[in-house]
Amino acid sequence: MSKPFLSIENMTQTFPDGQGGTLTVFEDATFGIDKGEFVCILGHSGCGKSTIMNILAGLAEPTSGVVKMDGFEVSGPSLDRGVVFQNYSLLPWLSTLKNVTFGVKARYPDWSKAKVEAHAREYLAMVGLEGDVVHRKPSQLSGGMRQRVSIARAFANHPKLLLLDEPFGALDALTRGTIQDELLKIWGGTEQTVFMITHDIDEAILLADRILLMTNGPFARVAESVEITIPRPRNRTDIVEHPNYYAIRNHLVQFLGQRSKELAGQQSGGEPQSPTRVVIDKTGPAPDPEPTTKPQLRAVND
Numbered sequence: 001m002s003k004p005f006l007s008i009e010n011m012t013q014t015f016p017d018g019q020g021g022t023l024t025v026f027e028d029a030t031f032g033i034d035k036g037e038f039v040c041i042l043g044h045s046g047c048g049k050s051t052i053m054n055i056l057a058g059l060a061e062p063t064s065g066v067v068k069m070d071g072f073e074v075s076g077p078s079l080d081r082g083v084v085f086q087n088y089s090l091l092p093w094l095s096t097l098k099n100v101t102f103g104v105k106a107r108y109p110d111w112s113k114a115k116v117e118a119h120a121r122e123y124l125a126m127v128g129l130e131g132d133v134v135h136r137k138p139s140q141l142s143g144g145m146r147q148r149v150s151i152a153r154a155f156a157n158h159p160k161l162l163l164l165d166e167p168f169g170a171l172d173a174l175t176r177g178t179i180q181d182e183l184l185k186i187w188g189g190t191e192q193t194v195f196m197i198t199h200d201i202d203e204a205i206l207l208a209d210r211i212l213l214m215t216n217g218p219f220a221r222v223a224e225s226v227e228i229t230i231p232r233p234r235n236r237t238d239i240v241e242h243p244n245y246y247a248i249r250n251h252l253v254q255f256l257g258q259r260s261k262e263l264a265g266q267q268s269g270g271e272p273q274s275p276t277r278v279v280i281d282k283t284g285p286a287p288d289p290e291p292t293t294k295p296q297l298r299a300v301n302d
């Protein structure tokens with residue numbers, strides 16, 4: 001089998017726990033993401049999702065282990081990896097527009113000033129920021145608007161890998177829906193690979209090819225990789241009618257409500273910790289049909 005586009009091998013992260021000891025966030029985490037895949041990760045607060053994302057972005061180094069993208073070890077940030085942080089981080093001294101053109105210029109140094117600006121405006125318009133507002137500084141924007149700028153900034157650079165840390169958390173439901181749709185459109189039209197942290201189960205089912213489920217920390221694990229067996233294109237109103245929707249949803253809710261705690265705290269013993277693949281499909285033929293000679297009715301206590 002060929003190596004995945006993004007591979008995470010035996011990734012361990014420890015931090016000083018502030019009391020002279022060591023906190024092991026996760027240990028020997030091992031998983032891959034294919035080119036063009038849209039992967040969401042779900043897990044309780046504090047399990048290590050943002051830590052994983054910072055490592056994938058090249059902004060932090062794991063205590064041990066290797067992350068490779070396209071066969072090359074990730075070391076330091078790169079324009080090939082676009083990041084939208086949980087707490088949108090914009091350059092406060094630049095206008096909204098310049099926060100976006102800044103990266104576009106670096107990404108496409110041959111483009112004319114006019115082309116860079118038109119491109120940036122296009123992505124800002126996509127997230128609903130048009131007109132005079134693009135000349136405002138981040139401090140003059142609401143939290144939701146700032147988050148939209150940071151989304152436009154990441155998308156405008158066409159990174160090979162888009163890393164999103166709860167990107168829609170601060171948005172109102174309407175904007176959130178619009179941007180989710182835009183994200184699907186952009187992703188569908190490109191070779192982009194997306195790794196997204198969210199705490200919204202329905203958002204994850206709508207967007208993802210696969211959902212990674214993390215147990216609680218310390219010694220958190222990416223325990224399962226749940227395939228979203230619902231065909232695309234998907235839309236938020238029809239998707240709930242699909243026979244797999246509630247089966248998948250219930251599985252996720254059950255994991256987060258119960259199994260994430262039960263499975264917590266298991267040490268790796270140095271072995272790679274890979275997620276179990278989970279495929280839930282109610283649409284296929286029954287897995288093992290009963291032979292027709294068997295009686296059709298059986299006692300309940302059989």
Ligand SMILES: Nc1ncnc2c1ncn2[C@@H]1O[C@H](COP(=O)(O)OP(=O)(O)O)[C@@H](O)[C@H]1O
Pocket residue numbers: 015016025043044045046047048049050051052217
């Ligand atoms: N730089 C750091 N120093 C010490 N502890 C940290 C640091 N960054 C994260 N942690 C700890 O690592 C754990 C995972 O954090 P984080 O990745 O932010 O979780 P999540 O994003 O899943 O909520 C938490 O217990 C957090 O307190």
Ligand SMILES: [Mg+2]
Pocket residue numbers: 049050051086165
């Ligand atoms: Mg986080």
